[in-house]
Amino acid sequence: xxxxxxxxxxxxxxxxxxxxxxxxxxxxxxxxxxxxxxxxxxxxxxxxxxxxxxxxxxxxxxxxxxxxxxxxxxxxxxxxxxxxxxxxxxxxxxxxxxxxxxxxxxxxxxxxxxxxxxxxxxxxxxxxxxxxxxxxxxxxxxxxxxxxxxxxxxxxxxxxxxxxxxxxxxxxxxxxxxxxxxxxxxxxxxxxxxxxxxxxxxxxxxxxxxxxxxxxxxxxxxxxxxxxxxxxxxxxxxxxxxxxxxxxxxxxxxxxxxxxxxxxxxxxxxxxxxxxxxxxxxxxxxxxxxxxxxxxxxxxxxxxxxxxxxxxxxxxxxxxxxxxxxxxxxxxxxxxxxxxxxxxxxxxxxxxxxxxxxxxxxxxxxxxxxxxxxxxxxxxxx
Amino acid sequence: xxxxxxxxxxxxxxxxxxxxxxxxxxxxxxxxxxxxxxxxxxxxxxxxxxxxxxxxxxxxxxxxxxxxxxxxxxxxxxxxxxxxxxxxxxxxxxxxxxxxxxxxxxxxxxxxxxxxxxxxxxxxxxxxxxxxxxxxxxxxxxxxxxxxxxxxxxxxxxxxxxxxxxxxxxxxxxxxxxxxxxxxxxxxxxxxxxxxxxxxxxxxxxxxxxxxxxxxxxxxxxxxxxxxxxxxxxxxxxxxxxxxxxxxxxxxxxxxxxxxxxxxxx
Numbered sequence: 001x002x003x004x005x006x007x008x009x010x011x012x013x014x015x016x017x018x019x020x021x022x023x024x025x026x027x028x029x030x031x032x033x034x035x036x037x038x039x040x041x042x043x044x045x046x047x048x049x050x051x052x053x054x055x056x057x058x059x060x061x062x063x064x065x066x067x068x069x070x071x072x073x074x075x076x077x078x079x080x081x082x083x084x085x086x087x088x089x090x091x092x093x094x095x096x097x098x099x100x101x102x103x104x105x106x107x108x109x110x111x112x113x114x115x116x117x118x119x120x121x122x123x124x125x126x127x128x129x130x131x132x133x134x135x136x137x138x139x140x141x142x143x144x145x146x147x148x149x150x151x152x153x154x155x156x157x158x159x160x161x162x163x164x165x166x167x168x169x170x171x172x173x174x175x176x177x178x179x180x181x182x183x184x185x186x187x188x189x190x191x192x193x194x195x196x197x198x199x200x201x202x203x204x205x206x207x208x209x210x211x212x213x214x215x216x217x218x219x220x221x222x223x224x225x226x227x228x229x230x231x232x233x234x235x236x237x238x239x240x241x242x243x244x245x246x247x248x249x250x251x252x253x254x255x256x257x258x259x260x261x262x263x264x265x266x267x268x269x270x271x272x273x274x275x276x277x278x279x280x281x282x283x284x285x286x287x288x289x290x291x292x293x294x295x296x297x298x299x300x301x302x303x304x305x306x307x308x309x310x311x312x313x314x315x316x317x318x319x320x321x322x323x324x325x326x327x328x329x330x331x332x333x334x335x336x337x338x339x340x341x342x343x344x345x346x347x348x349x350x351x352x353x354x355x356x357x358x359x360x361x362x363x364x365x366x367x368x369x370x371x372x373x374x375x376x377x378x379x380x381x382x
Numbered sequence: 383x384x385x386x387x388x389x390x391x392x393x394x395x396x397x398x399x400x401x402x403x404x405x406x407x408x409x410x411x412x413x414x415x416x417x418x419x420x421x422x423x424x425x426x427x428x429x430x431x432x433x434x435x436x437x438x439x440x441x442x443x444x445x446x447x448x449x450x451x452x453x454x455x456x457x458x459x460x461x462x463x464x465x466x467x468x469x470x471x472x473x474x475x476x477x478x479x480x481x482x483x484x485x486x487x488x489x490x491x492x493x494x495x496x497x498x499x500x501x502x503x504x505x506x507x508x509x510x511x512x513x514x515x516x517x518x519x520x521x522x523x524x525x526x527x528x529x530x531x532x533x534x535x536x537x538x539x540x541x542x543x544x545x546x547x548x549x550x551x552x553x554x555x556x557x558x559x560x561x562x563x564x565x566x567x568x569x570x571x572x573x574x575x576x577x578x579x580x581x582x583x584x585x586x587x588x589x590x591x592x593x594x595x596x597x598x599x600x601x602x603x604x605x606x607x608x609x610x611x612x613x614x615x616x617x618x619x620x621x622x623x624x625x626x627x628x629x630x631x632x633x634x635x636x637x638x639x640x641x642x643x644x645x646x647x648x
Contacts (some may be wrong), residue, residue, distance in 0.1 A: 159501060165486075201559040243487075244486075244487070247482055248481065249484050251446055251480065251484065252478065252486070253486075254445075255444050255445065255478045257470040366526060
């Protein structure tokens with residue numbers, strides 16, 4: 001007999017009886033929180049000669065038990081099964097026997113794929129590569145469907161509800177004004193500050209108006225409005241469509257022969273493409289006001305002086321460049337939001353992931369396309 | 383068992399034929415080698431234990447998931463090899479009641495039922511409103527036209543979903559677990575409603591369920607999917623399967639596991 005733990009804690013002892021039966025004796029409090037002996041001793045004993053033919057239990061000294069005892073017993077029973085040792089559960093308390101019977105009733109499903117999760121690094125790189133290739137394919141397929149939908153929209157055959165479009169226009173346009181006002185005004189202030197600190201050294205503070213004017217109209221107005229839209233509207237689109245996917249609402253449209261792309265994606269894309277240039281103009285204006293606030297308040301420039309300098313600095317071409325960017329960004333944000341929403345899985349966690357992914361995809365697309373268009377505008381001299 | 387109102391020239395008409403269908407989820411096989419026929423006017427039940435692929439089979443039948451192999455034929459015409467237009471017109475003959483009702487949450491109950499009518503008919507707004515009221519009255523929801531889905535109970539959402547499924551007077555009605563989440567009385571009422579609709583509209587009904595009471599009350603034919611062997615192991619009238627099925631798994635399912643002498647799990 002081997003004692004593995006003092007009597008105050010949970011105890012375990014192994015002894016042979018009637019020649020071929022290994023009796024596992026357990027005593028004391030076998031609870032999850034308490035200190036319990038490990039099952040290694042039993043494993044070793046079952047594996048070493050002379051091999052027992054039967055395994056029995058003696059739980060007469062057991063004071064208390066919970067799942068802690070059950071996990072130990074399940075392990076012992078599994079090991080015994082592997083060694084071909086018959087297990088006699090008679091010596092265990094009634095409740096333990098019944099729970100063990102429940103736990104071992106349904107054999108573990110082999111085809112659930114749970115084991116295959118631990119793959120090697122190479123296999124995981126391969127899987128990730130295939131996954132991103134699949135991601136690119138689905139994105140292209142989505143863009144293709146959207147283009148077909150746009151084609152049908154142009155010839156007036158797309159199926160969507162006008163009232164939906166109006167509602168979305170309101171949501172993405174008018175309701176976004178407060179946040180766009182705040183952010184663009186502050187961006188104007190920041191631009192002016194950055195410029196003022198440098199330009200003041202040369203006594204050229206009036207050129208702050210040029211800096212803010214060109215910076216806002218060509219670049220920051222469109223980009224800030226787009227980033228706000230990605231966080232606000234792109235995320236909302238992904239969440240709306242994702243929830244519709246979870247509730248089988250998109251399936252219900254599909255089986256009715258109504259394309260979810262036309263019915264759900266087109267109005268959202270259209271709404272953003274229409275509203276983004278307007279929001280961009282508004283953001284430009286607020287940014288200029290922010291710059292003026294710094295110019296007048298900090299650099300002692302006159303309001304009229306600043307205004308005149310601004311009108312001299314910016315041209316229609318700057319505004320047009322900004323507006324073209326803004327429309328493109330609007331489409332990109334809508335595509336990112338709707339794509340992630342339509343691709344969403346069928347659980348609430350998937351909706352959260354789709355929303356996050358929509359914002360990230362949206363912002364990445366905005367910055368990449370901004371860089372591209374800036375280079376292209378420079379090449380064509382816009 | 384005899385059908386009360388056979389529809390079409392003969393009630394042995396094959397309305398839906400499933401041919402050598404394999405279903406997969408990625409690499410994992412869900413069911414394979416499915417072959418069965420749903421005849422016109424039948425109430426056909428797809429049954430089997432949880433997780434055996436019943437709802438997935440339904441999603442294959444209604445054209446939401448492309449089968450890994452095989453085909454589904456409607457009145458003898460292949461669904462999956464058909465041109466998109468032909469497929470769309472086949473789908474227009476379906477009415478589907480989804481497990482959760484799947485009402486469009488941004489539309490009122492009336493707008494939900496009206497949407498298919500507006501898309502596919504040339505009826506005036508007044509005529510559509512009349513039809514919507516009729517369909518809602520048929521499912522016992524008269525007066526709930528202006529409610530949004532979030533404002534009504536789960537059972538009512540399901541009935542509203544049924545009204546929407548019936549909007550275009552479909553030939554085939556599909557139900558995904560219609561009694562899930564309903565109390566016994568509502569579930570019985572829904573069964574009665576399904577029988578009533580089959581008899582009055584002459585529709586063919588396909589139901590995914592594991593509700594034994596419903597199965598025996600309304601089904602005239604069935605297929606039993608087995609999660610272990612990953613294929614169908616029985617087809618026929620549930621009452622006959624209960625008495626004569628040679629497969630103990632089917633008998634155990636139909637008797638809630640109390641069939642004679644069979645105690646192994648699976």
